Amino acid sequence: MTLLEKYNEINKRPNGLRLWAIDLHFHTPASKDSAWIEKDAFKILRMIHEAGINCVAITDHFSGNFIDELKNARKTMSGWSEFRGQNLPVILPGVEIEVDGVHLLCIFSEKYGTAEINYFLSRIGIKPGQYGDPEANCTTGLLDIRAAVDEYGGLIIAAHANSNKGLLGIKGKNFADIASIIDIVEINRPNFERDVEGARKYRPELKNKPFIRGSDAHSEEGLKKDRFYIKMQSPSFSSLKQIIFEPFSRFLPSEYETAILGISFSSSTGIFGSQILSFNGAMNTIIGGRGDGKSILMDSIRYALEEYPTLDHLNNLDGGMLSRISGTFKDGDSISVFILHHKEIYACIRGIAIEKARKAYSASTPAKWYKIEAGDFTEIIRPEGLKFTIYSQGEIESLTRELDVIGEICDSYNPEISDIKDRISESLSILDFLFSERLRIRKIDELLPEKKNRNTELAVNIARFEELLGSIDKSIYRKMSRANEEASRMINEIWEVIEQMRRIGGSMIGRLDNVKDSFFEEGSFINTDFEAYFNHVRSTVIRISEIMTFSDIGKFNDTPERKSWKVKLDAEKVVYDNLIRASGMETQESLMPRLIALREDQKKVGIEIESDSAEIGKLEEVEINIRATLSDVISLQSALRDARMSNIEKLNADTPETVYVDYGSDNSELKDWLDETLKSKGITEKGATVSRLASLSPMELLLNITSKNVEEIKKLGVSEANANILIGVIDSMQEQSLHRVNVAFTPSIGLLKGGQKFPTATLSIGEKVSAVFPLLTLNTGRPILLDQPEDDLDHNYIINNITQSIKQNKSRQQFIIVTHNPNIPVLADSDQIIKMKRIEESHTCIVETSGAIEDDSIKSHVMRLDGGMEAIEIRYRRYRS
Structure with a gap:
């Protein structure tokens, strides 16, 4: 099933009470003073239907003659194709009578x-005539x-009480007597709210009676003018009777900003299978026996929304929420929760992927959020401000021992506190940076002398x-070495030239012998001139070759002058080599790169x-x-304290008079920090000094x-020596x-008994x-989910406080409560009661039925929580005896 299919399925399912339009004062043509011209039941019923009325009481004067005609018309019309799938108005039989002018x-x-x-x-003395x-x-x-009315289980309504022949027009005993037998008061237009307020204020007998508005219509126009809404599971008399017990809440439309619309499971083996709830x-109560899946249903919602318990042992350890989820579902299963938030529809889907390391559990798959609109959905980040109040079984009892956590919860009720805390958090981050900068600069300062010494070196x-x-550049060896190199280079160049000339001379003699034939003719010189010139050239070449061959240039290095020079050069080289070694280098060539490197380092x-x-x-x-x-943080903390004090005043005003809240704080962490930091630092009277220092906030200190x-530190009663040690130790950290x-922030919470305050530490669980x-369930507009809140609560407290609080707030915020206590769904008038049931054969849990208290099946299940009807009747008789 796709995401949209799941949402559509949730959207179309009945879910308990909702507002239905009723008219309990309608006259038909059967009445003698009726202005009706047409006496057609079908037309009248169609008219009522088109006026948007879901439930109508036919209340002719001393007559019920037209009721059967309308009921028969309804039966017939329900089979017509045009009304297929529609709910025609429910017809309630009734009658208008007059007693003592009322x-x-x-x-x-x-x-x-x-x-x-x-x-x-006939029972009340009216004859057929x-x-x-x-x-x-x-x-x-x-x-x-x-x-006579009770014989048929009926209701008595004071008709048009604010009009002619209405109850509010009489006084004295007559008024009191009639008021004592009526169930409901009808007020006609035009000033319904004003008249109801006045009646309840000045007629105490009517203070706890339900007030409705009826049309007293004798025409089509009159029917359309007054439409009144009552919360009912369905338009029915049994639902209508519930307003006797709920004279206030059954008339209130829900105006919540956030509500969980439903939950669906995708699991082939999980205990919920692929169910959709x-x-x-408004208020939902989940009932059933132990093992019927009530608590794991709450855990599933909590897991999907990633709204984990505050305390670790309730969350990720063995037996905690993640442990239960891991034992219930398999990896790959998923949970989808559909939510209404600020008129937008969202879906939160989270897969089951839980890991265990020793005794600790963790979920590795985050929830994915989608926005549903126009028949499509888009993945988004979690909507800002979307929050829930959820407490698992036993969690509240655990929280009573965690006053700092309670303090955070109290803070959450005041947006100003959240804003100040955010600003403090920002300032703390700035301080983190500034102290980091200070440490960095101080380290630079510590290292600077070393760098200066390095620069000097x-x-x-x-x-x-x-x-x-x-x-080295001025040394004799450098000059002698350069002269020696130049002389050697010149001698070598001359020697190379001589060698070349010698090779040329030998070559030329051979070449002359090769051209000799040019000087001969028929085996002899052409003439004497030719012979003389040839011999001259040849002798010249031979003489040059001999000169080159026997040259003394090769003996240059063996000359006394040359040997003497070398001795002097070697002596100077020893001096030069000693200079190089003194620099730490091997050669002169490495000196300059080293100097360049030193200059770069400098x-x-x-x-x-x-x-x-x-x-x-x-x-x-x-x-x-x-x-x-x-200083800014200190000012913000002062503003935070003021805001908290103001918030506490409001909390005291919003909670029962028997509960009190006082401002409190816990500086034990500061004491421990000071005690550890100042250990072995020479502080005298350390315990007393630490206590005195802890009287300041960490920021002030x-x-x-x-x-x-x-x-300023001495003003706390700290000695000057200790103050200086303190400053030195902490400033140098x-x-x-x-x-x-x-x-x-640990508010002091407790109960008022006989005008005295008893903090939680002195109270029973x-x-x-x-x-x-x-304090945990104040009306914030966010949905409240509670798992068996009655476990650790006094029975009277449930009746007098919890149920009353729910009734006051459920029109503005949603409640989903798991309970075994029948008083919670009955006295708080649960808008939907969900009965869970375990199927042992398949090891699954299902919704056996759901509805409101007027549903007979639901009523029987709730009575079983109270021991069943027999037990209720026995107790009632014993209490009355």
């Missing part, structure tokens, strides 16, 4: 008709009339290397020193900002420390954490829960 309506169950009305009229006579008067006693926007080394290079260190000096210059500004931010305000030490419960 008109009364007597209304009965829809199963009755004209015959029963006629019998009733008087049927339909608006001038007739009933002379039977009031108690007899009441008894719908919830009413570099300068010395650079100067030494520059001096060394200067000495430049880098110089830049760092300049930058660090600039950063250190910011330290004073950081210190100023720290003190300013601390830290402001004095960062300001080095010894005098590497990682500042004092500003993150929490002083918990039931009394503790009675004191805390109202």
Whole structure:
């Protein structure tokens, strides 16, 4: 089933009480004074239907003659194709009578008709000749009339009480007597609210009677003018009778901003299978036996919405919520919750994926949120401000021992507190940054002397290397070495030329012998001139070759001068090598790169020193900002305290008079922090000193420390020596954490008995829960889900407080409550009661039935919570005996 199909299924399912339009004072053509011209039952019924009336009482004057005709018309019309799938108005038989000048309506169950009305009229002394006579008067006693109505289980309504022949027009005993037998008061237009308020204020006999508006219509126009709504499971007499017990809440439309519309499961093996449950926007009660799946149903909603218990042992340890979910579902199953929030429809879907490490459970799959609109859905992030109040079985009792958690819950009722806490949180983050900056700058300051020393060392080394290079450049060896290299290069060049010429000379002799034939003719020289020139050239070439061959240039290195020079050069090289070794280098060539590297290091260190000096210059500004931010936080904490005090006043006004709330705080974390931080630091009278210091807030204490305000600390009764130690120790901390030490908001809660305050620590478990419960379930507009709140509550408290609180608030916020106590669904008039049942054969839990208390099946299930009808009757007889 798709997401939209699930939502559509939830949307179309009945879910208990809803508002239906009724008219309990309608005249038909059977009345003698009727203005009707047409006496067609079909037309009249169609007219009532088109007027939007779901339930109508036919109340002619002393007559029930037209009732059967309308009922028969309804039966016939319900089979017509145009009305298929529609609910035609339910016809309630009734009659209008006059007693002592006052008109009364007597209304009965829809199963009755004209015959029963006629019998009733005979019981109160009205003869057939008087049927339909608006001038007739009933002379039977009031108690007899009441008894006759009760014989058929009917209702008596004071007709048009604010009009002519209405109850409010009489006074004295006559008024009191009639008021004592009526069930409901009818007020006609035009000033319904004003007249109801006046009647309840000035006629105490009517204070707890339900008031309705009826049309007293004798025409179509009159029928359309007055439409009145009552909460009923369905338009029926049994639902109508419930307004006797609920004279206030059955008339209120629901005006909630947020409500859980329903839940569906996608599981092939889970205990809920693929069920879909719908919830009413007002009060839902989930009942059933143990093991019927009530609590796991609540856990499922809570898991899907990621609204976990505040306390770990109720959440992620063995036996906690995640443990129960893991044992109920399998990985891959999913839970979908559909929610109305600010007129938008959302779906929250979460798959089951729970891991266990030792005894701790964790859910690895987050919920996905969708917005449903125009027949489609879009994935979104969780809507902002969407919150729920959910408490599992036993959770409230556990919370009574966690007053800091209760403090957070109390804070949540005041948006101003949340805003101030957010601003404090922002300031704490700023302090985190500022203290981090201060630590960073202080470390820079600590390292700066080392960098300056390094800079000095570099300068010395650079100067030494520059001096060394200067000495080396001026050394005799450097000059002799360069001269020697130049001379050797010249000799080598000459030697290379000589070698080349010698090779050329030998080559030329061979070439002359090869051209000799050019000088010969027939085996001899051409003439003497040729012979003479040839011999001259050849002898010249031979002489040059001999000169090159026997040259002394190769003996240059063996000359005395050359040997003497080498000795002197080697001696100077020893001096040069000693200079190089003194620099720490191997060769002269490595000296310059080393000097360049030293200069680069010096430049880098110089830049760092300049930058660090600039950063250190910011330290004073950081210190100023720290003190300013601390002052801001102190002001915000003062505003937070004022807001909390104001909130506590409101909480005291909104909770029962027997409950009190006082402002409280717990500085034990600050004491522990100071005790640990100052351990072995030379503090005298350490215990007393810590207690005195803890009288300040962490921010106030830290402001004095960062300001080095010894005098202000001494005002707490701390010695000057201890104050200086304190400032020195905390101010020098590497990682500042004092500003993150929490002083918990722990309101003092308890009960008032005989004008005295009894805090929760002195109360029994039931009394503790009675004191805390109202604080946890104040009306905030968000849905409230409770699992068996009666477990630790006094029986009278449930009757006098819980049920009354629910009735007052359920029109503005949704309740979903698991209970075994029948008083909760009955006295709070649950809009929907869901009966769970376990099917042992398939190990599943199902919704056996659901509806309101007027449903006979639901009524029987609720009575079983109370021991059944027999037990109720036995107790009643014993109480009466």
